[in-house]
Amino acid sequence: MQSLVILFTTSPTLFYLIIAILGLCMGSFLNVVIYRTPLILKQRWTHECKQYLDPNFQPEPQQKFNLSLPASHCPQCQHKLKWYHNIPLFSWLILNGRCAYCKQSIALRYPLVELISMCCTVIVAYVYGPSLEMLAGFGLTWTLIALTFIDFDSQFLPDSYTIPLAMAGLLLNSWSLYTSPQQAIWGYLIGFLSLWLVYQGFKYFTGKEGMGYGDFKLLAALGAWMGPSMLALIILLSSSLGAIIGIILLKIHKESQPFAFGPYLAIAGWIAFLWGEKIMDYYWGYALP
Ligand SMILES: [Zn+2]
Incomplete structure (x- = not known):
């Protein structure tokens, strides 16, 4: 170092x-x-x-x-x-x-x-x-790139990558690398449960499965890396990205295609990892002058 x-x-x-x-x-x-x-x-x-x-x-x-x-x-x-x-x-x-x-x-x-x-x-x-945050950040970035393309190709996020990613986040934050240990644990739990609730709600009202368990595990992992305060931003960014790209794809293909949510979560998570705090500061400064 x-x-x-x-x-x-x-x-x-x-x-x-x-x-x-x-x-x-x-x-x-x-x-x-x-x-x-x-x-x-x-x-x-x-x-x-x-x-x-x-x-x-x-x-x-x-x-x-x-x-x-x-x-x-x-x-x-x-x-x-x-x-x-x-x-x-x-x-x-x-x-x-x-x-x-x-x-x-x-x-x-x-x-x-x-x-x-x-x-x-x-x-x-x-x-x-040049820091430990940078080196660990490389690991997060590379894993997110792999997950993005795997999910894009095959519509699933392998446990063999999402679960170790979550463990790495919890482990690194046990030394408070990006956020406190408590925040990391809450981020992990809220990350998993928030999408799980959306999934159960969607299934209850439409009888369809809107996303997969891999999505919850990925958001849980992102929560473990960044804490719960970034989760709202990640969900907001990923659903806006998903909506925009989804509409464009619908215009091109003229019919709805199987839709992977993982890539948007991964991209949003990466943006939040790098600039999340800046975006939040800007937003709160703008909303509460
Ligand atoms: Zn050849």
Whole structure:
């Protein structure tokens, strides 16, 4: 930490350059997480269901598939990638967005996630400066990016990310990193219960399920990081974002699509994490002159 502070004071440009490269590399890893997590979970659930229905069921031995195996390959031609095909952003630009072997185009999504990760990481460093809050903030930011894209793709927020995120928030705030321990616990409980109540109310009146349990767990995690005072802002921001983008999507698709709320919660949570207090001060200053 000391060396980060020294680097920041002697050469801020180098400091931000290192942070930007860290964000890019992490973005590259996030692409793997986003692509593979739903596949890994679906494979596990299928096995569990089959085992439940047939206790003698033996899963066929198959190739190991997790976050690190198999090595990066082209999803179209399955060709293994060389290290220089795997440099975040630059490889995509140099290869002109095409696979080096089969020349099929590589989705714009991959460099986009890397770019988003880079920008968000640099913004966290800019807002918090070289500190423990910044390092923990990187963890929160990267997890939120992964959750945003996973929920966008598959309409679920995996417990294996939301629950550790909540635990990390409670743990960090046991040393009052962002808010007091009491505030973190209340944030966790109120975060979960507020959306749970909305969910039960919606279900009672319309007979439909408006959102999933993953949404409550994500808001609970955000509450654990920031305390209950930010929850109102997060709900307000995420529902406005959701409404605006929902209307735009409805205009494009002309019919209602399955709608993931997680990405809006994650974006709103990230904004509240960085500028929540400023927004609240501005709002209260404006409302109560
Ligand atoms: Zn290929």
